[in-house]
Structure formats: structure tokens, C-alpha cells
Amino acid sequence: MISKIVLTLLVIAGAIVVVRQRKLDAQQGKPAARKDRRKAVDDSLRSDLRIGAYLFLILMVGVGAALYYYRWQDDHTVLTVNLLRENQAEPISFRVYKYQLNDRSFVTVDGRSITVASTERMEVIGLE
Numbered sequence: 714m715i716s717k718i719v720l721t722l723l724v725i726a727g728a729i730v731v732v733r734q735r736k737l738d739a740q741q742g743k744p745a746a747r748k749d750r751r752k753a754v755d756d757s758l759r760s761d762l763r764i765g766a767y768l769f770l771i772l773m774v775g776v777g778a779a780l781y782y783y784r785w786q787d788d789h790t791v792l793t794v795n796l797l798r799e800n801q802a803e804p805i806s807f808r809v810y811k812y813q814l815n816d817r818s819f820v821t822v823d824g825r826s827i828t829v830a831s832t833e834r835m836e837v838i839g840l841e
Contacts, residue, residue: 809822
């Protein structure tokens with residue numbers, strides 16, 4: 714997670730450097746090597762690329778938000794966990810969020826932390 718944040722910050726810093734360099738070049742009045750006719754075509758192409766970049770950015774943010782929402786929704790699915798003990802006829806039932814379910818332990822919806830003993834059998838109802 715930290716590496717993703719660092720990479721994002723590096724990309725942002727690089728973009729800031731490029732934008733500042735372009736502004737300095739424009740302020741210093743560096744001669745343009747293009748003709749007026751090519752400039753109109755380049756401006757049109759630049760405008761199209763900018764629109765494409767914004768559309769791509771909106772698409773990526775939308776897809777990321779949708780994936781995050783579906784993951785959150787799946788993690789917050791409520792499951793029923795039945796603990797079966799050797800000396801009891803009826804199982805003990807608990808309601809558990811999917812993301813709180815581990816191999817031999819879980820945290821119930823109401824916040825109780827349960828650890829399953831090696832003599833107990835855990836049955837999970839609601840997994841697809």
C-alpha cells in the first residue's frame with residue numbers, strides 16, 4: 714500500500730516538474746519552430762488528446778469506485794456460522810460478516826470474538 718502511495722506521489726511530482734518547465738519556456742519566449750498552419754492542427758490534436766485523457770481518467774475512477782463498492786458489499790455479507798460440539802445435540806449459531814471470518818476464529822456482528830476449539834466443527838452457511 715505504501716509503495717502505491719509513493720508511486721502516485723512520484724508521478725504527481727513528475728507532472729508538476731513538466732508543467733513548470735513548460736511555463737518557464739513560455740515565459741522566456743523560446744521561439745516556436747512550428748508554422749501557423751501546423752499550430753492550428755496541433756492545437757486541435759492537443760484538445761482531442763486532452764478530452765481523451767479526461768474521459769480515460771473518468772473511466773478509471775468509475776471502474777475503481779465500482780470495484781471498491783462491490784468488494785465492500787461482498788465483505789459485508791452476513792453469514793451464519795454453526796459450531797457443532799461433540800456433547801451437544803444442537804449447534805450454536807452466530808451471525809458473522811464475511812470479512813471477519815478466519816480459519817479457526819471469527820468476530821460476530823455484535824462484536825464478540827470467538828475462537829473455535831480443535832474438538833468443535835465449524836459450519837458456514839451463506840458462502841457461494
